[in-house]
Amino acid sequence: MLRLPFLLLANLLLGLRLLLGLPFRLMAARKRPTWIRFRLSGELPYRPRPVQRLRFGGATVEPATVTSLEALGRALKVLAADPKVEGILLELEGLAIPDARREALRALLSDFQAAGKRVVSWAVMVDTDAYPVLGAADEVLLAPMGRVELVGYAAEATVLGEAFSRVGIHAHFARRGDYKTAPELFTDGKVSDIQRQTLESFLDERYAVLVEAISSDRGKTPEEARAIIDSGPYSAKRALEAGLVDGLVHEADLGAHLGLEAKKDEEPPVPTYDAYLATLAFPPVKWRQLRRKPRLAVVDVAGIIIPGSGGAGRFAAADSVVKALRKAGRDPRAKAVVLAIGSPGGSALASEQILEAVKRVAKQKPVIAYVDQICASGGYMAAIGAKEIWSAPHAVVGSIGIFVGKFEYGELLEKLGIHRTTLARGENAAFFSSSRGFTPHERAALEREVEEGYQSFLELVAQARGRTKEEIHQRAEGRVYSGLRAKEAGLVDRIGGFEEVCRHALDEARVPSDDFELVRYGGARAKLSLLKLLMGAAHPTTYAFCATAWSLQRRR
Structure with a gap:
């Protein structure tokens, strides 16, 4: 009850501020805007990122910039309930979000439109990924x-084997499963048929979603949508002729286009959401509640999984992830945990460390694993410790397999005039030497380790998924699935979005709520490092899917 006086004081100050501003808002209410402007840019996270205090020299955020999907959803609910609001203007600038977040954004706009409101979108330039957001509007400018x-x-698949050979580097790897193509990045001179077929399957799915979006949004048949895609890219004039946009409007003329009144000799600006709130007599207020909101912990497993600590954001260091899981488990207010996985895998040892930590937390409270981009190999191993695994429809899931090996630099050293002699006592003493490849005796030991590691992986997955090792083996050997196909294969429990996963986790904890506090543990997502991947691949055992060898992209 010690919180009670502070809560009362905080609410008193909020109420006082509300009352003091009431006369000004009442005067402004006569000019309440009918159109509200939002700016969409960057990666657009699900929830607002923590604000860094005392940050100097940072980039200034443009007015109307949306900070998160959750913040946009709250704003749209307020606007949808206001009969005076006609609609919103979306300005897209450098929007670059994964498929799952793009679909979540489109769903928010669809709900707003279902409330009888209009959405007008505008941009200077959009690419293939951003166009489905632009095209979801009632009017596209x-x-x-x-x-x-x-x-x-x-999609571009890369192999470096021939290039490595030319400079005197040779990769020696053993793998379990023809579909475990990760070592091919370093060993092969050309892209394998299996890797080509896997890429084709993902391209087919993404392309089908794009065709469906254009067809439904622009009133085209699938054949017409495919023809439009094949005729790109488009200048503004050609985009208008093709029906991809409804009009060409300068930014300064957007207000006039929407019918807003302007002062003399001035272009009418489109107000921001903050300006709109200033015209409400009683805007939404975050009153301090006596009863705290349910807390949901989110633990990130983002990047290549490595042993040790550090590397947050670029690598998922096992010690750091385990500590984050322990904190989430010890937090009495965190009723459930969402394990947010964005990893292609990595070290087998580190992956199993994380798996055991997930299992321990799952004994205390519900743990739901979620992937919106990639959850492969060691990343998938971490996920199986959760009560359920959720995935975005087109995330990369699976790659159950293993590879082991090292890089030989002996020939390169010779070219550089560096001469190295290896002396050893013991048949496998020079197992990790970079001066030469594996001897037959070492290769036999390597193959044993690969088989043992693979069988262990199968057993862990079989236990977690309630299947036999043979059933998992039929889905393993490095096979990679989209989220939808992973669900059909029994590797994923449900397909959904991040907010849906969060609500489900609280349901599992028997504290259902749409209004909850989210606390994130662990590092943020960042790009993979090829250099670190090369170093990590030289470790004795690796569970990894080599995302670096793939480049699914838009042609610009």
Whole structure:
């Protein structure tokens, strides 16, 4: 009850501030805007990122910039309930979000439109990934000098074997499963048929989603949508002729286009959401509640999984992830945990460390694993410790397999005039030597380790998924699935979005709530490092899917 006086004081101050501003808001209410502007840019997280205090020299955030999908959803609910609001203007600038977040964003706009409101979108330039957001509006506008870089999806598979050989580097790896293609990045001179087929399956799914979006949003048949994609990219004029946009409007003219009144000799600006709130007599207030909101912990497993600590954001260091899990488990207010996985795997030892930590927390409270981009190999091993695994429809899931090996630099050293002699006592003493490849005796030991590691992986997955080792083996050997196909294969329990996963986790904890506090543990997502991947691959045992060898992208 010690919180009670502070809560009362905080609410008193909030109420006082509300009352003091009431006269000004009442005067402004006569000019309550009918159109509200939002700016969409960057990666657009699900929830607001923590604000860094006392940060100097940072980039200034543009007005109207949306900070998260959750914040946009709250704003749209308020606007949808206001009969005076006609709609919103979405300005897209450098929007680059994964498929799962794009679909979540489209769902928010669809709900707003279902409430009888209009959505008008505008951009200077959009690419293939951003166009489905632009096209989801009731009216799509483009700057007269703008471009629609809509061309579909391309994938580039990379192999470095021949390049390594030319400079005197040789990769020696053993793998379990033809579909465990990760070592091919370092060993092969050309892309394998299996890797090509796997890429084709993901391209087919992403392309089908794009065609469906254009068809439904722009009133085209699938054949017409495919023809439009094949005719890209587009200048503003050609985009208008093709029906990809409804009009060409300069940014300064957007207010006039929406019918807003302007002062003399001035262009009418489109107000921001903050300006709109200033015209409400009683805007939404975050009153301090006596009863605390349910707390949900989110633990990140983001990046290549490595032993030890550090590397937050670029690597999922086992010690750091385990500590984050322990904190989430010890937090009495955290009723459930969402394990947010964005990892292609990595060290087998580190992956199993994380798995055991997940299992321990799962004995205390519900743990739900979620992937919206990639959960492969060692990343999938971490996920199986959770009560359920959820996935976005087109995330990369699976790659149950193992590879072991090292890099030989002896020939490169010779070219550089460096001469090294290896002396050993013991048949496998020079197992990890980078001066030479594996001897037949060492290769036999390598193959034994690969088989043992693979069988252990199968057993762990079989126990977690309630299947036999043979059933998992049929789905393993490095096979990679989209989220939808992983669910069909029994490797994923449900398909859904992040907010849906969060609510489900609280349901499992028997504290259902749409209004909860989210506390995130662990590092943020960041790009993978090829250098670190090369170093990590030289470790004795690796569970990894080599995302670096893939480049699913838009052609610009």
